[in-house]
Amino acid sequence: MPQWLYLLAGGSLILAAACAVIIAADLVLFPSHRQRMWIMNLVWPITALYAGPIGLWAYVRVGRRSSRGSARRGAQRDSATPSRSKPFWQSVAIGSTHCGGGCTLGDLTAEWWLSNSSVTLFGKAIFAAWALDFLLAYLFGIVFQYYSIKPMRGLTPLRGLAAAVKADTLSLVAWQVGMYGWMAIATFVLFGHELDKTGPVFWFTMQLAMIAGFCTSYPVNWWLIRRGIKEKM
Numbered sequence: 001m002p003q004w005l006y007l008l009a010g011g012s013l014i015l016a017a018a019c020a021v022i023i024a025a026d027l028v029l030f031p032s033h034r035q036r037m038w039i040m041n042l043v044w045p046i047t048a049l050y051a052g053p054i055g056l057w058a059y060v061r062v063g064r065r066s067s068r069g070s071a072r073r074g075a076q077r078d079s080a081t082p083s084r085s086k087p088f089w090q091s092v093a094i095g096s097t098h099c100g101g102g103c104t105l106g107d108l109t110a111e112w113w114l115s116n117s118s119v120t121l122f123g124k125a126i127f128a129a130w131a132l133d134f135l136l137a138y139l140f141g142i143v144f145q146y147y148s149i150k151p152m153r154g155l156t157p158l159r160g161l162a163a164a165v166k167a168d169t170l171s172l173v174a175w176q177v178g179m180y181g182w183m184a185i186a187t188f189v190l191f192g193h194e195l196d197k198t199g200p201v202f203w204f205t206m207q208l209a210m211i212a213g214f215c216t217s218y219p220v221n222w223w224l225i226r227r228g229i230k231e232k233m
Helices: 003-029 040-051 053-061 068-076 088-114 125-153 157-191 200-226
Strands: none
Touching (some): 003 040, 003 053, 040 053, 040 088, 040 200, 053 088, 088 125, 088 157, 088 200, 125 157, 157 200
């Protein structure tokens, strides 16, 4: 493994962690910046863990427009002056990061656990990782979606769970397709072997995989929101 790749991977991970800390600190220290949908207070720092400065920029430019303080300021405007809503593409992007928050948390949990395990599937550790990644990502994704869609629609717990499953399943599958696709390319084509989960290169590769997942889930979220299956955020 070339030394420059280690340095690039380590730098990317440190920068992303710093961006996540900045967002988390902003949300904790400034109550008016906290999101109207509380689950997004978790989603934004998680997004920065893979998107780094792009995630921080998106939080500042887009996320703060969904804050409690922004909502109060909007309510205080003269009703004759219409407030500008987010462009649809931004709402879709937020919906994708929302899905990605659950996916990322599930993937991180699974990979961390498997880094201390010798579990394999069909003789490959990466296949076992993909299976566990999908299971945990799906569970976390449903939880994230539930705490968005239930209060927005005023649903009962059971109906909220059903709506969360309906809204998140296609989005999550699309995310995991992008993530698995990139990891397969990196593992079997670029490197030719499975990467050490305790090293920075693996986690840098996972960052890129999450970005790939965002790209593949974006059009699916566009369709889901247009059809009213998923809420516009």
